[in-house]
């Protein structure tokens with residue numbers, strides 16, 4: 001095992017040990033101190049100390065190896081930026097030992113300024129300032145030179161140059177790039193190595209009996225892509241639909257069901273439109289005192305598990321569930337249902353837990369909890385004055401379950417930006433009571449803006465109603481067919497091919513339009529815009545992809561077994577455009593890591609767009625297949641066709657993460 005690989009593994013282990021120790025500690029706090037737990041904790045601590053020791057030795061030996069003019073290996077599928085971090089961290093540690101923990105700063109160089117290399121380390125300027133504060137005068141240029149001199153030799157680097165105000169410019173090695181692309185073609189696109197976590201993603205999460213609206217659509221699309229991204233990076237992903245299936249509205253729904261379909265226990269009620277049903281029951285609830293009373297009593301019986309109320313509740317949930325599932329099937333989303341009702345018993349115990357810790361205080365008949373001791377911010381309502389629980393209570397029970405029982409070390413909530421105060425409060429409160437430990441757990445509220453209509457106002461139908469998602473998807477299908485027909489594709493494609501293309505375009509467009517913007521800003525929903533075949537749209541990407549795939553097919557040679565083709569061909573990157581394309585493709589791992597660190601998918605969308613435009617530049621100036629005047633193939637440049645295939649592979653993997661479905665013909 002290479003030193004770097006071992007180092008990464010050890011770092012992962014250390015994280016895991018810390019997480020286990022925290023878990024033991026918290027279960028000890030909850031259960032009183034059991035001897036067994038004490039023993040386990042002790043063992044873990046010893047283990048952790050050993051690990052730390054081993055880590056220190058390793059770091060030292062890596063540093064020494066490079067001091068002796070040593071070299072450094074590149075981990076397979078490693079992100080270039082990460083590798084360069086490693087290289088420069090060592091160089092800085094050797095050149096300026098007292099700054100060995102300085103965060104390394106590496107930036108890609110804009111491809112327009114290729115003479116400055118491909119990546120840049122710009123630590124020297126900051127170091128010059130820090131040294132000056134200590135009374136040492138050294139120019140950034142001199143510092144950069146010292147850093148450069150101490151860099152270990154890496155197969156990834158062709159040369160290093162100091163330039164400008166103290167930058168160290170990195171020129172990537174063509175040889176390395178060519179080998180990395182061969183590996184990619186041979187083994188498929190593989191994920192960059194990252195420390196693995198068990199991560200729970202709470203997304204989609206609509207409410208029973210209510211309309212699933214465009215906000216839920218955003219959560220569904222973004223959430224699904226985050227799951228795919230993290231699964232690709234080999235994390236252990238738990239996909240959770242936190243359905244709103246337990247609110248007080250169920251009282252009135254149950255009471256209304258009892259009246260409308262008295263035989264519901266024996267025969268499933270034909271509730272066609274749950275929204276109408278909901279409106280009817282709400283009207284009665286507001287107008288009829290008697291009904292209101294019964295509705296309240298049904299909430300109590302439901303939450304205490306009375307069988308008839310449970311049965312009625314299940315029937316209602318089933319109606320919604322079926323509707324949601326059709327949307328998930330259409331969008332190719334998979335998710336496990338674990339609604340608020342799942343936490344009923346855990347809400348009881350989390351209340352007990354908080355009460356024992358003296359964290360609940362009375363407030364006009366309610367019981368509230370402040371997120372921090374200073375009592376600033378907004379308190380959570382943990383118990384209502386009628387003894388019932390709230391959205392806050394279920395989220396406290398959920399976060400506890402996810403960290404302690406589900407043993408996740410990372411939770412991601414994909415919910416609209418309107419709920420950011422709620423989540424901030426939940427996170428702080430969870431920290432305050434010892435459920436959440438930020439040293440070992442990561443929690444993110446992946447928030448997103450609202451969907452606007454083309455008029456810039458909230459997205460609504462012409463009549464001012466909220467848009468039904470199934471109608472929206474139907475409209476997308478219609479528009480996509482129109483677009484294909486206007487290009488005459490219905491004359492070229494078979495009916496099945498046309499249908500596949502229609503679906504691919506419709507759903508890919510809707511997803512991509514959502515993902516390609518910074519999610520935090522509001523976004524304007526426009527079918528016209530998303531169906532454009534130019535610019536950063538799904539249609540452009542899908543067309544380009546299909547075109548790339550057709551190149552090998554039309555070459556008259558067999559490219560089905562890439563490993564075999566590679567035996568006789570070296571990927572040649574001597575043409576400027578070949579080299580540019582290769583470097584673009586090799587950025588994929590950097591991008592995936594950036595997306596998963598920051599949980600923004602538009603970086604990946606921009607990457608796909610860049611790959612397509614750089615590919616087009618390449619294809620415009622580099623012949624892959626040469627034909628004579630008669631249209632006969634006279635030469636096939638296999639190396640270039642392999643580059644096309646590598647481009648297709650990179651796009652295919654990125655499309656999969658973004659939920660875009662490529663088709664063979666379009």
Ligand SMILES: NC(=[NH2+])NCCC[C@H](N)C(=O)O
Nearest residue numbers: 202205206207242244395415
């Ligand atoms: N754990 C959570 N609170 N998840 C999000 C739930 C979203 C909620 N059902 C809504 O529609 O607004």
